[in-house]
Amino acid sequence: MTEPTKASPAPTATARAKPAAPATFSPGKIALAAVVVIAIIAVAWLVVTLTRFFMLVFAAIVLGAIFDAIAGWLIRRTKMKRGFALAGSVVGIIAIFTGAFVLFGSQLASEVDTIREQVPRALQGVEAFLDRYGLGTRVRELAEVGGNDISQLVSQAGGYALAAGSGIADFVLVLVAAIFLASDPTTYRRGLLLLMPAKAEKTASLAIDDAARGLKGWMVGQAVSSLVVAALTGAGLALLGVPAAGGLGLIAGLLDVIPMIGPIIAGIPAVLLAFTVSPATALWTLVLFLVIQQLQGNFLQPMIQKQAVDVPPAVLLFAVVAAGVLFGFLGVLLAAPLTVVVYVLVQRIYVKTLLGKDIKIAGQD
Template sequence: MIVVAIVGLTWIAVELTRFLMLVFAAVVIAAVFDAIASWLCRKSRMTRSVALAVSVIGVIALFTGAFMLFGAQLAREFDTIRETVPRALQAIEGFLDRYGLGERARELVEVGGKDISQLASRAGGYALAAGSGLADFVLVLVAAIFLAADPAVYRRGLLLLIPAGAEKIAALALDDASRGLRGWMVGQAVSSLVVAALTWAGLALLGVPAAGGLGLIAGLLDIIPMVGPVIAGVPAVLLAFTVSPMTALWTLLLFLAIQQLQGNYLQPMIQKHAVDVPPAVLLFAVFAAGLLFGFLGVLLAAPLTVVVFVLVQRIYVRSILGKPIKVASGD
């Protein structure tokens, strides 16, 4: 019976992986709302409910404003992009022909064209997936608001499910996880601000249109380790083509430099200072989360690693093994 129960619970956990990741996403967003609302309450005479409403509206407005600013600029420049990109590609092809690399490049383009055609043929399925993702986002956002409205209720409810002998350790572990998430948010906020500022300044110096919107988008997408800068770089390069192919090349180099700075130095060091999680652990956790949970795992890899790291330290290393270590989130 014990073996059957273990197998059954394992099967349920595997089947509910996506659901559990959505729950964790709601907890992370709730922690963001709670941190902003608590700060507003300390700095002003706002009530908790008003501060929470301001934090929710502010975060949504920030994301919406960034993408609307970029979208409007991209729409205005679309005709220019459509005319400029083919000419730039022809110039690149001629350059490669002079060095004997043109044929190989054309073969790669042909293969890429077939892949794009296959993607286009599956557009309906991707549209359905996007619709499902939007529904998941709305669900997570609403759940996050409920969680942030009164987190103590859910904390007490969770502790009631814990055996009395382990309740104290569980309470300490929850406090550690909460502090760990707050530390991660501080580090991530600093990293996002630096990336947004560097991108904005670099694109403005290069004369790329919508430098402010692109910089803001780069800062917001910085929350996705390694993948975020790539996503942010694609529209920036397209808009840079409206200036010149050389500007597009410099824009690509700019994003590569910022990505290397952010991924290999800035974010790991900031997160280590804020949460004291070793940078290599955060780096490899991204790959592991992507393999286990897909894109959602990559998106939540950093906060998930922070929570798991402090829980292992508190529950396993300190409580079970009895070793006197300092928990990463602080005691």
């Protein structure tokens, strides 16, 4: 009889496992990875270097949108040709800015000596009033503690003013670019869409429409707010007898574009000129700006948000601070429209398209 054959033992796990082939990096892959890293670094460096250029481009877009909106309103009202309507909108905006600063600047120049004499006297009167009630020492200690911070803030504000005053070339560049953009916006829109991939072209078109709608709504609401602030400030200062009430009112209306910070900047020269009348007038001027600020924050600002984009106030405040840190005075000036545009683009591109969430884009009816 033949003996039964024995089954061969199953191969062990060690025997089954094959040693992994060592990873090999060809010179071509290493070179490709190096090129990609260098390209990313170069693009990042280029973006950081050209931040001011990008802000100037955005400023031209915002100003061009303002020109386009005013020209469209003139065409609907008067039936004039677009070229004349656009020229009228440009001349009107320049006249408003020039008139405000001429009215205020001439009056301020004539009152400089008076301010220099009145402010120290007013401060001495305030100190005497505080000493009478035993608060003078405490206030002086607080003033000494905060003196360095205030000096630093004033120096930074002076730097912003110097940068704004020396930016004539930038202003001319933005003005000319805005006129070109407003004269034929369809051409620039079509050229931007041609740069997009075919799959993203529809989303990009909708995003541009959303941004334009939000920006237009912001401009309408902000125009009403600025007019109200200018009228109330000018009328209130005139009743108080403050010099250059008209110019100060126009400046307050123009600076209302800057959220939170604009009214503070507008209030400083008003209080200084009020000191030329009396310390009591300066105090009432401060109260006037506080009341108008409350009116703007509780009534006018919600109206703007309803017209454009419901951006939370805290987000808007942090956006102003961040824009000032990153882009300086120009960033502070453009913080509000930039926040509006970024807000609607995030809703359209990220939340609605990439995440697929069914939301209503801000600014849509």
